Amino acid sequence: MIIFGKVFFPMSFKTKFSRIVNPITKNFSFEKFSGLLPFDGLILVYHLVSDEDVKHVKHLFPYRSVRQFEKDLDFLSNHFEFVNWEDYLNQKKTSKPKLLLTFDDGYSEFYDIISPILLRKGIFAINFINPKFIDNKELMWRNKASLIVSEIIDKEEYQDKMFEWTKNELKESISSILSINFENQNQLDEIANHLEINFKNYLQNNPVYLTSEQLIKLKKDGFGIASHGWDHPLYNQLSLEQQIDNTQKSLDYMTDNQFLNDSFAFPFTDHLVTEQFFDLIFKQNSDLKYTFGAAGLKLDSYSKNIQRIPIETKNYSAEEILKNEIIYYQVLKMLGKNTIKRS
Numbered sequence: 001m002i003i004f005g006k007v008f009f010p011m012s013f014k015t016k017f018s019r020i021v022n023p024i025t026k027n028f029s030f031e032k033f034s035g036l037l038p039f040d041g042l043i044l045v046y047h048l049v050s051d052e053d054v055k056h057v058k059h060l061f062p063y064r065s066v067r068q069f070e071k072d073l074d075f076l077s078n079h080f081e082f083v084n085w086e087d088y089l090n091q092k093k094t095s096k097p098k099l100l101l102t103f104d105d106g107y108s109e110f111y112d113i114i115s116p117i118l119l120r121k122g123i124f125a126i127n128f129i130n131p132k133f134i135d136n137k138e139l140m141w142r143n144k145a146s147l148i149v150s151e152i153i154d155k156e157e158y159q160d161k162m163f164e165w166t167k168n169e170l171k172e173s174i175s176s177i178l179s180i181n182f183e184n185q186n187q188l189d190e191i192a193n194h195l196e197i198n199f200k201n202y203l204q205n206n207p208v209y210l211t212s213e214q215l216i217k218l219k220k221d222g223f224g225i226a227s228h229g230w231d232h233p234l235y236n237q238l239s240l241e242q243q244i245d246n247t248q249k250s251l252d253y254m255t256d257n258q259f260l261n262d263s264f265a266f267p268f269t270d271h272l273v274t275e276q277f278f279d280l281i282f283k284q285n286s287d288l289k290y291t292f293g294a295a296g297l298k299l300d301s302y303s304k305n306i307q308r309i310p311i312e313t314k315n316y317s318a319e320e321i322l323k324n325e326i327i328y329y330q331v332l333k334m335l336g337k338n339t340i341k342r343s
């Protein structure tokens with residue numbers, strides 16, 4: 001039984017803030033802002049880069065075209081020094097502020113499109129991957145949602161089938177599909193079955209994720225491979241025990257395959273993850289140095305949890321995103337809200 005309901009995504013305060021300040025900050029050079037950077041060593045998070053219409057991603061988040069990505073890198077190299085994982089850990093002294101690139105979810109585009117660009121420019125990056133989906137054994141639940149929505153939009157027969165089934169308008173069906181959570185992910189399989197969308201076939205024809213072989217090659221080329229949880233759950237919807245199990249299983253995969261077991265990046269967000277989780281996971285893994293969220297420029301009351309800056313915002317260049325992040329951070333600081341507090 002599928003429960004379709006109305007979903008409403010309000011625009012965040014930060015998004016509104018960026019819309020207001022962007023036309024102003026646009027007129028000033030980045031040098032005016034870099035002095036206001038609150039700490040040395042920024043970490044950026046991308047997912048993938050592609051010139052294609054990526055059906056399993058396009059309804060989840062925006063992504064850069066090759067041209068946009070190269071433009072981002074050109075701007076970033078002018079103002080920052082890219083560092084590798086070792087230099088980041090050792091807090092290498094650099095003349096420009098340090099920058100570490102990270103890519104989440106282990107999409108195959110990292111191998112085909114991104115790594116050749118980074119190798120040509122001599123830039124390091126870490127891939128935070130979900131071991132469960134490596135080798136394209138299964139489609140991740142959010143990718144299933146995006147693929148179903150893409151297929152429904154593309155094919156009128158699917159729209160008719162959905163209407164017959166749910167009596168919902170197209171827009172309503174789409175927002176319901178996109179709001180199905182980790183726990184109820186079997187509903188996505190149910191919808192796919194009903195529409196006769198075959199995820200296995202899709203994966204065979206379009207490898208979505210990196211393969212074991214590609215991971216080994218990427219490691220040889222100098223890139224980092226690290227943990228993003230076993231199967232990309234939303235952590236605040238899991239019990240503490242489930243959070244630990246999901247993280248541990250993915251860290252063990254890294255150890256077994258001689259990838260990086262000294263870092264972990266939360267899938268989606270670390271919002272509402274408690275201190276207890278951090279205490280346990282660091283205690284249980286003596287090699288673990290840092291965990292990473294993606295809340296933008298912010299401090300965290302758990303000092304080993306570092307916030308990364310999402311850098312794929314649609315219609316904004318990397319320069320604009322960073323300027324807005326810096327101003328937003330300074331405003332939060334004035335309000336005493338620049339640190340994420342954990343219970």
Ligand SMILES: [Zn+2]
Nearest residue numbers: 104105267268
């Ligand atoms: Zn992710």
